[in-house]
Amino acid sequence: MVEQTDATIIQFNGVSKTFAAKNSAHEVKAVQDVSFSVKRGEIFGVIGYSGAGKSTLIRMVNGLETPTRGRVIVNNRNVASLNSSDLQQLRHRIGMIFQNYNLLKTATVYQNIFLPLKLEKIPKDEIKTRVEKYLKIVGLWDRRDSYPNQLSGGQRQRVAIARALAHEPNVLLSDEATSALDPETTESILTLLQDINKKLGITIFLITHELEVVREVCDRVALMDQGNLIEIGNTIDIFTHPKNEITKRFLGASDSLGVPKDLLASEGKDNRLLLLQFVGEQAKKPIIATLSDKFHVKPNILAGSISYLKGKPFGKLLISLDIQDQEMLKKEIDYIQDQGVVVKEVNSYE
Structure with missing residues (x-):
């Protein structure tokens, strides 16, 4: 059960939705016992593979689908309990944009x-x-x-x-609204949605399979898989510290950053492999260069990438450090962490 608060505008409480399968006695479990809430004024995203239950979830917000079990509360109203007149009034407060316009x-x-x-x-x-x-x-x-x-x-x-x-409306639903657009146009639409959210104070609840959409605009994000809520949290936390293996796979969050296993194994024989994650201002600091000067070491950079989360740079570096002097290695790692960088040891045989 998710607690209802004044800051909550959309709430799912133990929501399940099943459909009768065509030409079969079996049921399709589109959504299974999902509970979470969306805060007023935020941009909340739901991501997942095709068939994850995203579309069914968003259609229950404005009553286009009715839960088999559980409750969907919007603007303090239980959507499924409303008569046609009250449902129509509620829908006036809920805007919706679609992929096909x-x-x-x-x-x-x-x-x-x-x-x-x-x-x-x-x-x-x-x-x-x-x-x-x-x-x-x-x-x-x-x-x-x-x-x-x-x-x-x-x-x-x-x-x-x-x-x-x-x-x-005070809620705007977006059902894969940028899926049919090219990257440049998608960027302009996302900028528009952020402006609308900021200037008009409208809560935006969107579903998408596009990681760039979530990275750029969402304050919080939930991952769905086969009807289940797998993981939920602040966008930066989900992308930098995904906890579930399904989340990691969907985000492509491999610690090896695509480095071949044989190279990892070779480099890991005499060195410690470390994945460094930089968010925000840390991504702009010359931490590796400073590390080399301060400790007279030569880190080997095996791979790296940089993207943006809510406008903040998010960088990853896979490096190796010599392990001959364990005491010095600990000091080097402590120094990196003291700079606000997340350090994770990587298995050389992953």
Whole structure:
């Protein structure tokens, strides 16, 4: 049971969902006894392989799917217990964007946002104000008279985002919203989502199989596998210290950084193999060079990589240090750790 607090906006309590399999008496367990909460104002991501249960999970937030067991609480309302009228009201507070945009092909950009608001019987002047406001937020006010087929994929997704925002929700759901976009366009959409989260205070709950999406925008992340919640935590912690083997495999978090086993074995005979992880300011410091000067050693750099987590540099280095002087080796490792670097010994035969 996840405790409900004022800081919680979405809550899963022991949620399971099963489907009857086609042409079979067996059931498909899409989600199995999942419990976690999403905080107000955060960007929360769910990642996992295809068939992990991500889509079923997000569809239970706005009542498109109903839990077989357990409860999904959104805005302090048990979604499955709502009648059709109350569910419709709740959905007004939940925006959703999809991979395939779901735009009206025969309507202009302006009309794609105007018409859904008109169906809600919002006053015409208010609709006009909202359409202009949110098209400007997504940078498409000058394309308001264009049709979807005259726009790029990224622009169509921006229209879909503006349409979701025009209902003025406090939760925005993103169902693989960048999967069909090229890397550069994905980057621009992710920047837009971060701006929306920051400026409008909207909670964003997204599902994706793209690691770059999670690295760049998510405050916290959960990994799903075969319907089960495998691991959950702050994005930086999950990427730097994954605890579960499934998480490590999904993230590609091998301690060997792709170095061949025979080279690891050869290097590990007379040396200690260490994986160094640098996050934030530590990634900018010349720690290896300083180590060499301070202790008169020559670390051998076997592999390295650098990426970014929530805008912070995240670097990895696989090095080897001579083990002949164990006392000196301990001092060298202590020094590295004192600089805020995470040090992990690597098995030379992994």
